[in-house]
Amino acid sequence: MSNLVEILLVEDNPGDARLCEEALKESKVLNNLHIVKDGQEALDYVFKKNQYENAVTPDLIILDLNLPRVDGKEVLANIKNDENTKTIPVVILTSSKAEEDIVKTYELHANSYITKPLDFDQFIEIVKQINQFWFGIVKLPTKGK
Amino acid sequence: MAQYLQIKKDVFHNHFEAINALLSGKIDAFAYPEALMYSTLKHLNIDDKILSFGQPLFEIKRAIGVSTKHSALLSPINKELEKFLKTEKYRLIYKKYFGSPQLIQLTKEQIIIYILSIVSFLVVVLFFLYRSKILLTHKQLQEQLALKTKDLNETKNYLQIIFDINPNILFTTKGYNLIKPNQQFLNFVGYNSAKEFLKEYDCICDFFIKKEEYLGKYLDNGQLWVDYILDNPEQTHKVFIIKNNQEFIFQVLIRPISKNNEYLILLHDITLLENIQKSLESSNEDLQQFAYIASHDLQEPLRMVSSYLQLIEKRYKDKLDSDGIEFINFAVDGAKRMKNLINGLLQFSRVQTKGLPFESVDMNNVFEEVLSNISLTIEEKQATIDIAKNLPSIRGDKHQMIQLFQNIISNSLKYCETRPHVTVNITEEEESIIFSIKDNGIGIEEEYFEKIFLIFQRLHSKESHYDGTGIGLAVSKRIVQRHGGKIWLESKPNEGTTFYISFLKQGVENV
Numbered sequence: 023m024s025n026l027v028e029i030l031l032v033e034d035n036p037g038d039a040r041l042c043e044e045a046l047k048e049s050k051v052l053n054n055l056h057i058v059k060d061g062q063e064a065l066d067y068v069f070k071k072n073q074y075e076n077a078v079t080p081d082l083i084i085l086d087l088n089l090p091r092v093d094g095k096e097v098l099a100n101i102k103n104d105e106n107t108k109t110i111p112v113v114i115l116t117s118s119k120a121e122e123d124i125v126k127t128y129e130l131h132a133n134s135y136i137t138k139p140l141d142f143d144q145f146i147e148i149v150k151q152i153n154q155f156w157f158g159i160v161k162l163p164t165k166g167k
Numbered sequence: 168m169a170q171y172l173q174i175k176k177d178v179f180h181n182h183f184e185a186i187n188a189l190l191s192g193k194i195d196a197f198a199y200p201e202a203l204m205y206s207t208l209k210h211l212n213i214d215d216k217i218l219s220f221g222q223p224l225f226e227i228k229r230a231i232g233v234s235t236k237h238s239a240l241l242s243p244i245n246k247e248l249e250k251f252l253k254t255e256k257y258r259l260i261y262k263k264y265f266g267s268p269q270l271i272q273l274t275k276e277q278i279i280i281y282i283l284s285i286v287s288f289l290v291v292v293l294f295f296l297y298r299s300k301i302l303l304t305h306k307q308l309q310e311q312l313a314l315k316t317k318d319l320n321e322t323k324n325y326l327q328i329i330f331d332i333n334p335n336i337l338f339t340t341k342g343y344n345l346i347k348p349n350q351q352f353l354n355f356v357g358y359n360s361a362k363e364f365l366k367e368y369d370c371i372c373d374f375f376i377k378k379e380e381y382l383g384k385y386l387d388n389g390q391l392w393v394d395y396i397l398d399n400p401e402q403t404h405k406v407f408i409i410k411n412n413q414e415f416i417f418q419v420l421i422r423p424i425s426k427n428n429e430y431l432i433l434l435h436d437i438t439l440l441e442n443i444q445k446s447l448e449s450s451n452e453d454l455q456q457f458a459y460i461a462s463h464d465l466q467e468p469l470r471m472v473s474s475y476l477q478l479i480e481k482r483y484k485d486k487l488d489s490d491g492i493e494f495i496n497f498a499v500d501g502a503k504r505m506k507n508l509i510n511g512l513l514q515f516s517r518v519q520t521k522g523l524p525f526e527s528v529d530m531n532n533v534f535e536e537v538l539s540n541i542s543l544t545i546e547e548k549q550a551t552i553d554i555a556k557n558l559p560s561i562r563g564d565k566h567q568m569i570q571l572f573q574n575i576i577s578n579s580l581k582y583c584e585t586r587p588h589v590t591v592n593i594t595e596e597e598e599s600i601i602f603s604i605k606d607n608g609i610g611i612e613e614e615y616f617e618k619i620f621l622i623f624q625r626l627h628s629k630e631s632h633y634d635g636t637g638i639g640l641a642v643s644k645r646i647v648q649r650h651g652g653k654i655w656l657e658s659k660p661n662e663g664t665t666f667y668i669s670f671l672k673q674g675v676e677n678v
Contacts, residue, residue: 037471044478117467140470140506142477 027157030080031057032064032097033115034089038138042084042115045149051157056080061092065100068107080110082156085132087116087123095126102131109163113152182207189217189234196233196240198248204232335417335434338424343370343393346429356410371432374408381407381416393430396421405437416441458516462509469509473502508623511638515622518567518645525650528565530558534591537573541580548580550587558593559600561670563650571646572604574639575666579606582664598672599652605665611658620644620654 029046033039039057046053056077058064064085067074083101087094094114101107111133116123124135136152139145156162182204185197190213208219217232218241231248233241251257330336330349338347345361345368356374358364368374370384372393377383382392382404396404396419404419417434424431476499484492534554538545545552561568572591579589583606590605611619611626618624622641647654651671658664 035467035471037475041474041478117470138470140466140473140510142474145474 027053027081030083032085045146049153061089061097064097083112098130195237198231337432339430341428375406378407462513507636511636523564525562527560529560533568552589554591567646574643583608599669601669607663610660
């Protein structure tokens with residue numbers, strides 16, 4: 023099994039993106055983090071289009087909901103509707119606590135929904151735990167090509 | 168003639184013996200004390216042989232039969248009889264056969280006179296007896312009538328005044344045609360007479376326009392709005408018209424005037440009120456929305472500030488001098504407090520904006536959940552909490568009910584120097600039920616009774632061990648207000664506090 027995991031972070035707020043990056047640096051799991059800043063870029067990355075023709079299929083996608091251009095839910099729907107990408111775990115990490123967002127994203131087969139903690143330490147801890155959970159605890163299908 | 172008259176003062180056993188004696192010639196005449204004699208003589212058909220005399224109705228004890236041959240005897244017989252009647256012998260005979268003293272002998276005229284005088288005497292007595300009463304009643308009736316008439320006139324005047332000064336009172340027929348509008352209504356709608364009005368409108372309900380929540384002529388089910396209002400008198404009904412390009416809103420009341428199948432319609436102009444209420448509602452909504460958005464959107468940048476301050480603190484602590492560390496601490500602390508304030512504001516505005524629709528809430532469940540939510544604190548503080556049994560259900564937002572009582576009970580546990588003891592009771596009043604939450608905490612000075620419910624008001628400094636954001640009671644009050652209730656308290660420093668929360672009974676389902 024490869025030790026280096028590929029994580030795609032879809033986050034338009036550079037502050038949060040950086041915090042994730044910092045948190046993942048502290049994580050025990052060796053990871054390769056790719057950050058995209060809007061929904062369209064995320065779709066291009068996952069489906070290897072335009073500038074991301076040579077992108078590596080991610081092992082985990084961390085997805086914000088409020089995104090410019092293409093909304094997070096649409097990104098999620100596209101990923102989960104495609105035979106080749108639907109097995110990629112998608113974790114929603116958003117500031118929204120709205121019940122309708124939670125229900126809607128699970129209906130679209132999100133793998134988990136997490137509200138961004140307001141507290142810095144908690145934020146770091148949660149990102150670390152996401153990583154730990156998906157790559158330390160969970161068994162995922164062996165990735166195809 | 169007297170010398171011929173020989174009277175046998177014997178008595179016959181029955182009237183047949185007497186008749187036989189007369190017919191056989193033994194006697195010429197007899198006196199017999201029975202009315203029966205007359206009918207017997209009639210039936211025997213012997214009128215030619217015996218003449219009968221006497222007045223059986225008045226002198227019922229004497230009847231006289233005289234042989235026709237000797238009718239001239241009658242006069243002397245009667246004379247003798249008159250004499251005989253006065254004798255002791257007659258009295259004895261009479262007594263022997265009838266057992267009682269002789270009847271008073273009265274003539275027909277005498278009896279009539281007696282009866283007449285008794286009757287007239289009675290009438291006179293009765294008249295005098297009841298005269299006062301008869302006259303009094305008559306007088307009283309007249310007085311009462313005068314009073315009633317006065318009352319009636321006054322009532323009529325009152326009614327007329329009410330009818331005149333009230334805006335828009337109408338009387339209609341069963342078909343809701345205008346029969347008696349008051350002048351104010353005619354002035355308002357711009358018609359001189361009811362007739363003119365009816366030329367344009369067949370029915371009073373034609374006059375109103377359907378718009379939004381206001382009733383039009385017909386409802387969706389084809390019912391006339393007037394009928395609908397009569398069917399639902401307990402609700403408030405509003406109708407709407409446009410006059411000279413201006414909109415008017417009326418509250419309508421309809422009452423049947425029973426015997427004529429007519430109706431009284433009262434239109435109360437609430438245009439101004441409605442407009443004020445609408446603008447108030449919308450500005451309130453704007454404010455709520457503003458508070459929510461402001462606090463929600465403020466959170467994001469604040470999170471960045473505090474997160475990166477913490478990151479700097481964590482990562483570059485070694486590179487900073489003591490001043491640098493102190494400054495960063497102030498900044499971190501400030502950001503934390505701001506976060507609490509924004510959170511509080513958000514919570515406060517959420518009571519209205521994010522409240523759930525009301526449902527039946529079992530208060531027993533509410534307290535169960537409260538206790539389970541604060542079970543750690545209860546254990547830590549070794550607190551005793553007694554909650555009354557069999558609490559009612561209340562129409563409300565369950566989540567907020569839990570929040571409300573949790574806030575109050577948590578405060579009781581928090582502001583307490585000994586082992587906390589909290590008692591929750593319920594009392595019932597005429598229109599409301601009241602929850603009381605009594606504790607043995609540090610108490611509150613009376614001057615702060617109002618202040619503690621204001622947002623961000625704290626009675627204890629940040630340095631004291633009673634930390635808090637000053638949001639709990641403000642949110643509690645807002646929740647109570649949303650449920651149409653009231654919250655207040657009684658307290659003395661060092662003697663504990665009792666919070667009271669009342670809910671209107673109409674919201675209570677089974678007390």
